[in-house]
Amino acid sequence: MFCNKCGAKLDDNAVFCTNCGAKIENAAPAAETAAAAAPEAAPSKIPGGHKTVGVIAAAIIAIVVIALLCSIFGGRSIKSTVSGVLKNWFGGKVENVVDYLPQAELKKMLKDNEDSTIKEYKQDMRDAYDLRYGETKLRLVKYKITDTEDLTQAQLGEIAEQLGVKKVNTGKNVSVHITYKQNGETREADVNLVLIKMHGKWCIAPTGIARLFFIF
Numbered sequence: 001m002f003c004n005k006c007g008a009k010l011d012d013n014a015v016f017c018t019n020c021g022a023k024i025e026n027a028a029p030a031a032e033t034a035a036a037a038a039p040e041a042a043p044s045k046i047p048g049g050h051k052t053v054g055v056i057a058a059a060i061i062a063i064v065v066i067a068l069l070c071s072i073f074g075g076r077s078i079k080s081t082v083s084g085v086l087k088n089w090f091g092g093k094v095e096n097v098v099d100y101l102p103q104a105e106l107k108k109m110l111k112d113n114e115d116s117t118i119k120e121y122k123q124d125m126r127d128a129y130d131l132r133y134g135e136t137k138l139r140l141v142k143y144k145i146t147d148t149e150d151l152t153q154a155q156l157g158e159i160a161e162q163l164g165v166k167k168v169n170t171g172k173n174v175s176v177h178i179t180y181k182q183n184g185e186t187r188e189a190d191v192n193l194v195l196i197k198m199h200g201k202w203c204i205a206p207t208g209i210a211r212l213f214f215i216f
Contacts, residue, residue, distance in 0.1 A: 076201035082145060082174060082193060085204050089212055090140035090180055094129040095122040097209060102198040105163040106206075112164050125209075132213055139181040147175040151194070159196060159205050170197040171205070182216070189215050 002009055081100055088096040098106075098121060110116045116124075151159075151171035160168040174193045179186065194208035 076203075078148065078172060078174060078195060078202050079145065081195055081202040081204060082143070082176060085193065085208075085212075086140055086143055086176070086178065090138045092129075092138065094125050097204070097212075098122050098125055100204045101206065101209070102163065102196070102203045105165055105198065109162070109164050109206075128213070137181075137183050141179040141181060141186065143176050143178045145174060146177050146190075149173045149175075151196075155194075156196075159194070159207070162206060168196050168198070171195065172202075178215070187216065191215050 085097050085100050088094065098118065103118070106121070107118055110118065110121055149172065151173060155173075156168045156171050159171065160166065172195045174195055176191050176193060178189050178191060180189070181187070191211060193211065194205040195202050196205050197203070
């Protein structure tokens with residue numbers, strides 16, 4: 001930079017001429033000039049930040065909704081309980097039918113009444129099944145739930161006493177029409193299954209299993 005009055009060479013940051021003392025009218029501090037010339041920095045952004053937050057929020061909402069639905073509707077429906085019981089029974093897997101009983105209450109009932117275990121109870125069921133049906137070959141063809149009826153308070157009280165619990169709040173008498181094959185011959189029958197709701201899921205009551213032995 002040069003002085004406008006005497007032409008002396010000056011530093012770029014000079015405000016007065018070091019040769020003649022004249023004020024450099026158009027001079028500006030370099031830092032100030034650089035600051036004025038520099039573009040304003042744009043705020044930093046995280047690529048896809050809004051999208052990521054949205055995905056996390058949606059996932060949290062989905063988890064809450066699923067938990068709410070499970071608490072309302074329970075873990076096993078009447079239809080899935082009936083299906084599991086009948087398919088295992090007619091498939092000869094009678095031990096699996098025991099799994100549809102309320103397990104905690106069954107364990108307590110066996111301990112209090114017979115001092116046996118669930119494993120032993122399953123073996124007793126197997127022995128009774130083999131004694132009842134012998135070499136008979138059974139196969140479930142189809143079934144249809146024809147009616148459901150609430151159990152009375154007296155019926156619920158009897159089941160609670162059998163299981164050794166204070167109270168059973170909900171139960172259904174489920175009427176089912178069954179088509180099955182017995183030694184290759186197609187047959188039909190009607191059976192009433194007693195179901196109770198325990199710990200948020202439908203289970204078959206011990207009396208419901210007993211009725212399976214008298215389908216035919």
